[in-house]
Amino acid sequence: xxxxxxxxxxxxxxxxxxxxxxxxxxxxxxxxxxxxxxxxxxxxxxxxxxxxxxxxxxxxxxxxxxxxxxxxxxxxxxxxxxxxxxxxxxxxxxxxxxxxxxxxxxxxxxxxxxxxxxxxxxxxxxxxxxxxxxxxxxxxxxxxxxxxxxxxxxxxxxxxxxxxxxxxxxxxxxxxxxxxxxxxxxxxxxxxxxxxxxxxxxxxxxxxxxxxxxxxxxxxxxxxxxxxxxxxxxxxxxxxxxxxxxxxxxxxxxxxxxxxxxxxxxxxxxxxxxxxxxxxxxxxxxxxxxxxxxxxxxxxxxxxxxxxxxxxxxxxxxxxxxxx
Amino acid sequence: xxxxxxxxxxxxxxxxxxxxxxxxxxxxxxxxxxxxxxxxxxxxxxxxxxxxxxxxxxxxxxxxxxxxxxxxxxxxxxxxxxxxxxxxxxxxxxxxxxxxxxxxxxxxxxxxxxxxxxxxxxxxxxxxxxxxxxxxxxxxxxxxxxxxxxxxxxxxxxxxxxxxxxxxxxxxxxxxxxxxxxxxxxxxxxxxxxxxxxxxxxxxxxxxxxxxxxxxxxxxxxxxxxxxxxxxxxxxxxxxxxxxxxxxxxxxxxxxxxxxxxxxxxxxxxxxxxxxxxxxxxxxxxxxxxxxxxxxxxxxxxxxxxxxxxxxxxxxxxxxx
Numbered sequence: 106x107x108x109x110x111x112x113x114x115x116x117x118x119x120x121x122x123x124x125x126x127x128x129x130x131x132x133x134x135x136x137x138x139x140x141x142x143x144x145x146x147x148x149x150x151x152x153x154x155x156x157x158x159x160x161x162x163x164x165x166x167x168x169x170x171x172x173x174x175x176x177x178x179x180x181x182x183x184x185x186x187x188x189x190x191x192x193x194x195x196x197x198x199x200x201x202x203x204x205x206x207x208x209x210x211x212x213x214x215x216x217x218x219x220x221x222x223x224x225x226x227x228x229x230x231x232x233x234x235x236x237x238x239x240x241x242x243x244x245x246x247x248x249x250x251x252x253x254x255x256x257x258x259x260x261x262x263x264x265x266x267x268x269x270x271x272x273x274x275x276x277x278x279x280x281x282x283x284x285x286x287x288x289x290x291x292x293x294x295x296x297x298x299x300x301x302x303x304x305x306x307x308x309x310x311x312x313x314x315x316x317x318x319x320x321x322x323x324x325x326x327x328x329x330x331x332x333x334x335x336x337x338x339x340x341x342x343x344x345x346x347x348x349x350x351x352x353x354x355x356x357x358x359x360x361x362x363x364x365x366x367x368x369x370x371x372x373x374x375x376x377x378x379x380x381x382x383x384x385x386x387x388x389x390x391x392x393x394x395x396x397x398x399x400x401x402x403x404x405x406x407x408x409x410x411x412x413x414x415x416x417x418x419x420x421x422x423x424x425x426x427x428x429x
Numbered sequence: 430x431x432x433x434x435x436x437x438x439x440x441x442x443x444x445x446x447x448x449x450x451x452x453x454x455x456x457x458x459x460x461x462x463x464x465x466x467x468x469x470x471x472x473x474x475x476x477x478x479x480x481x482x483x484x485x486x487x488x489x490x491x492x493x494x495x496x497x498x499x500x501x502x503x504x505x506x507x508x509x510x511x512x513x514x515x516x517x518x519x520x521x522x523x524x525x526x527x528x529x530x531x532x533x534x535x536x537x538x539x540x541x542x543x544x545x546x547x548x549x550x551x552x553x554x555x556x557x558x559x560x561x562x563x564x565x566x567x568x569x570x571x572x573x574x575x576x577x578x579x580x581x582x583x584x585x586x587x588x589x590x591x592x593x594x595x596x597x598x599x600x601x602x603x604x605x606x607x608x609x610x611x612x613x614x615x616x617x618x619x620x621x622x623x624x625x626x627x628x629x630x631x632x633x634x635x636x637x638x639x640x641x642x643x644x645x646x647x648x649x650x651x652x653x654x655x656x657x658x659x660x661x662x663x664x665x666x667x668x669x670x671x672x673x674x675x676x677x678x679x680x681x682x683x684x685x686x687x688x689x690x691x692x693x694x695x696x697x698x699x700x701x702x703x704x705x706x707x708x709x710x711x712x713x714x715x716x717x718x719x720x721x722x723x724x725x726x727x728x729x730x731x732x733x734x735x736x737x738x739x740x741x742x743x744x745x746x747x748x749x750x
Contacts, residue, residue, distance in 0.1 A: 229489075323530035329486055331545040331596065332518030341544060345535045420535055421580040 217308030225316025
């Protein structure tokens with residue numbers, strides 16, 4: 106187990122390094138931020154000064170080395186647009202995205218998995234067919250369009266919920282979050298539903314496929330031959346077997362939703378990191394992009410690591426590498 | 430003494446695209462306590478479906494349409510689904526062909542067995558585990574205490590099959606249906622399991638239906654033999670009678686195809702043709718297209734030829750061999 110953790114940590118460091126180089130080169134190739142930042146009428150002298158101030162006159166490799174040296178001292182740089190430290194900027198936006206994603210993933214799991222299990226248990230029932238039809242909708246209808254429909258229906262026509270933005274913050278266990286207030290919930294619920302639909306469709310299909318397959322296996326037939334009721338067979342025998350692929354996808358989806366909830370955040374004007382990255386790409390705010398993408402890599406590394414540990418808990422045949 | 434298992438006119442049909450197919454056709458037999466009945470047939474003869482029909486575990490699109498399945502004087506087919514479920518595992522249980530697949534890979538042996546104990550007899554988990562441990566001991570598993578904490582993948586195929594048999598035995602059922610339980614095992618392990626099963630039948634007085642395609646296995650194990658062909662029992666008798674003096678040409682053919690009793694280097698006799706599709710059975714005797722003794726007469730339904738208790742479903746049974 107310890108060997109596994111260490112080898113994973115080393116891998117993570119290599120991945121983060123490789124990623125930082127790719128991001129650095131990629132961002133460099135997009136264009137020169139000075140052209141966006143500066144007034145076109147500025148003199149050549151002001152322009153030169155700015156370029157020197159940001160170190161953009163240096164060759165790429167030297168810029169990268171400077172960047173690494175700063176990172177080693179815990180400094181990821183300052184935003185060129187907001188002129189504040191990028192770590193502070195990203196972490197001020199992160200809680201909003203975290204709470205949105207948390208609510209969305211919870212909705213998707215709590216509804217999607219039981220619905221999928223039922224659809225797989227009684228695949229020919231009318232309810233199962235309705236569930237599958239809905240999952241296809243969740244899959245194929247574009248997120249932004251559903252988001253606008255939700256706003257039209259619940260905010261404009263019915264007037265039950267606000268159309269966007271984040272609600273009042275409160276404190277739970279010392280953490281400041283909008284999930285602590287009723288007003289906060291009224292703001293988060295529409296974007297969370299919007300964000301959850303695709304994932305819900307995914308969970309339904311995964312749970313159903315696993316269920317249909319598991320019900321045909323010999324161990325289920327054997328359990329039925331022992332007189333176990335179906336309910337017990339599903340919960341004690343099948344659920345654990347089918348949860349392995351579900352956990353994988355759950356982890357991947359959690360990561361990608363955290364990183365790229367951009368569309369929903371834009372439609373609902375949600376002040377999360379997704380909106381931040383889109384804005385910073387438009388304004389070629391280099392340090393923000395680099396910091397954000399490295400944060401995403403770290404997130405994925407942590408999630409995959411957790412998923413691997415959950416695997417080994419679920420399936421006794423899985424042995425974590427490194428512990429021979 | 431009444432039979433532990435008495436089956437009368439059991440019929441199971443499957444709805445397929447090509448119409449309704451009769452997989453088990455008017456099957457009747459009975460097994461007394463402590464006896465082993467060998468149910469022999471080729472793949473697709475309906476022997477496994479017979480086993481599942483007895484337990485009432487036929488899934489859509491199949492259904493048992495007719496007959497009675499009497500276990501210790503209770504007709505399983507007359508019971509409510511929940512009552513029937515309470516009989517499974519307690520009065521009738523089943524062991525499957527592939528021991529690699531019958532145990533749940535992600536649960537400990539002890540947990541799986543304790544679940545099977547407690548579903549019929551509510552008791553503490555510790556008590557249920559004790560019962561499971563004792564059952565593992567009865568089927569000849571060394572250090573059963575440790576095995577309870579093991580996962581299936583940590584055991585060999587033979588050990589897993591013993592675990593499955595021990596699970597089937599937990600409630601001392603009157604009847605065990607064993608669906609080719611040694612087919613997937615090595616010959617040496619197979620011998621051990623067969624000896625164990627024979628001993629269990631004698632000691633616990635369990636009636637066993639041993640489903641197999643292997644005549645060599647049943648000839649050494651079974652007391653009685655039923656030979657199935659295309660969903661019907663075509664010959665029935667004691668093991669000595671059926672093996673020693675087969676009456677149905679199909680049984681004769683099966684016996685002749687067993688390797689080992691022929692001179693090395695000679696061709697092994699085979700039954701010509703292949704198992705017919707149930708949706709395209711010939712009229713009359715389903716075996717007549719492959720039968721060396723077939724005549725015009727065989728296009729009509731064959732009568733039951735009796736030789737004492739030994740019967741064959743045939744127009745032209747073999748008189749002597």
